[in-house]
Amino acid sequence: MKRLSIGLRLTLWYLAIFLLAELIFGAGMWFILRQNLYDIADQALQGQAADLERFLQARQNISTAQLKAEISEDYKIESSEDYLQISDAAGNLIYRSRFLEEHPLPPLPVDQRGKPRYENRKLAQRRFRFISKKMIAGDHVYIVQIGHPMHEEMETLDDFLRYLLWFAPLLLLGASAVGYWLSRRALAPVDALARTARTISGHNLSSRLEKLHTGDELQRLSDTLNEMLGRIESAFLRITEFTADASHELRTPISLIHTEAELALRRSRNQEEYREALLHILLEADRTAKLVEELLALARADSGSEVLNIHPLDLLKLLKESTSKWAQVASLRNLKFEEHLDVEHVPVMGDENALRRVIDILLDNAFKYTPAPGTVTLSAEQNQGNILVSVEDTGMGIAPEDQIRIFERFYRVDKARSRELGGAGLGLAIAQWIVKRHKGTITVKSELGSGSVFRVEIPSAVIPAEHASLSSNNPGSGENYSPD
Ligand code: ADP
Numbered sequence: 001m002k003r004l005s006i007g008l009r010l011t012l013w014y015l016a017i018f019l020l021a022e023l024i025f026g027a028g029m030w031f032i033l034r035q036n037l038y039d040i041a042d043q044a045l046q047g048q049a050a051d052l053e054r055f056l057q058a059r060q061n062i063s064t065a066q067l068k069a070e071i072s073e074d075y076k077i078e079s080s081e082d083y084l085q086i087s088d089a090a091g092n093l094i095y096r097s098r099f100l101e102e103h104p105l106p107p108l109p110v111d112q113r114g115k116p117r118y119e120n121r122k123l124a125q126r127r128f129r130f131i132s133k134k135m136i137a138g139d140h141v142y143i144v145q146i147g148h149p150m151h152e153e154m155e156t157l158d159d160f161l162r163y164l165l166w167f168a169p170l171l172l173l174g175a176s177a178v179g180y181w182l183s184r185r186a187l188a189p190v191d192a193l194a195r196t197a198r199t200i201s202g203h204n205l206s207s208r209l210e211k212l213h214t215g216d217e218l219q220r221l222s223d224t225l226n227e228m229l230g231r232i233e234s235a236f237l238r239i240t241e242f243t244a245d246a247s248h249e250l251r252t253p254i255s256l257i258h259t260e261a262e263l264a265l266r267r268s269r270n271q272e273e274y275r276e277a278l279l280h281i282l283l284e285a286d287r288t289a290k291l292v293e294e295l296l297a298l299a300r301a302d303s304g305s306e307v308l309n310i311h312p313l314d315l316l317k318l319l320k321e322s323t324s325k326w327a328q329v330a331s332l333r334n335l336k337f338e339e340h341l342d343v344e345h346v347p348v349m350g351d352e353n354a355l356r357r358v359i360d361i362l363l364d365n366a367f368k369y370t371p372a373p374g375t376v377t378l379s380a381e382q383n384q385g386n387i388l389v390s391v392e393d394t395g396m397g398i399a400p401e402d403q404i405r406i407f408e409r410f411y412r413v414d415k416a417r418s419r420e421l422g423g424a425g426l427g428l429a430i431a432q433w434i435v436k437r438h439k440g441t442i443t444v445k446s447e448l449g450s451g452s453v454f455r456v457e458i459p460s461a462v463i464p465a466e467h468a469s470l471s472s473n474n475p476g477s478g479e480n481y482s483p484d
Contacts, residue, residue: 253288
């Protein structure tokens, strides 16, 4: 079933509550009015009963027949009493006024302790309130009933009820109209927000919902939605830029491969020339493969599907492995490679392939951007519960304005030079992602022309006894860890 709109539901709730309030108010007022009218009648009856009691007490020594005569003559004239009935304790009638003779009063309960009791009775189609009271005058006990006509009071009460029943639906109708108008007014900004939101798509993500200045929940809602749109827009832009940059980067090596092959085939060449062309093609194919691999790593990182296998390991072993590999590169490039690894263990919780990749990225950069004869230094130290690995070079350095951007994807200080050296500007972005996943930080300090220092700081681990050997060749010993 289709749910009713919020506006309609609010109106219905408003109506239901209004109706309930009206019912409670109406019934309450009716009861209070009735009680007040009875109270007035009861007071009048009490006064009459007190008069009669005094009258009876003044005549306590006369016979019943005399009393009967005196009431008929004196009392009746004094009090113009029309609805009086007096009997003795045994129930024998002593006096009864004419109206009650004609319309006998059904027996009324009497309180034996002498307290007055009040009852409503209908006689000859007229409503009455009667007081019943036991009165003692000397040796005599009398049961007295005095009536008070109530038709005027009851008419007032009925009129009140009639007005109530007339006005209540009118009031309800008016209230429902006002309620509906109020809810429409309150929810109008929601409709406006929904209309704008419906027009926003991937092509106009920069549009924003109308800014409300109501200072209430709706303003908070529109502000929150706008913030969310902002986040979606920047994520969307990042993806679009990434796709554009990636296609651009892939196009260059592919067109180079294409040109190289085309040139080689244009005319017949000797074996040496073919060999050189194929070597160029191989080099470009390697670069393309590396680029595709880097793109994949970043795409997996973005989608959250890159699972790191975090387990206790000794980073020192990884660093030592790297030094032997990079020492050869250093000698080939005529660079000095120093290592300061004067620590016994460098225990961390980490993924060894990922951490190896970080070390390789930093060393690769250091060797790429340091002209011979220069020095590259790899060092590791413990620093207040953290492991600090730094890669220092005496190379070309990085200008301050570039230092904040080199961790961005595809950012290269000198595009042409970096490409020539085989870089697409993705290495540091990948390194930063890996370090972050190890709850660490990566920073750079550099001076143009004098070299750079890249520092990676990750929390040091307390290695449990069973991992005391700290085998870096034992990835299975770690638990699977999915980056958040
Ligand atoms: P690339 O693969 O192009 O080296 P990176 O993300 O690793 O990409 O580095 C980004 C840019 O930062 C490089 O293009 C280079 O301009 C600069 N850079 C990185 N490391 C160094 C360094 N040790 N010395 C000088 N410049 C560096």
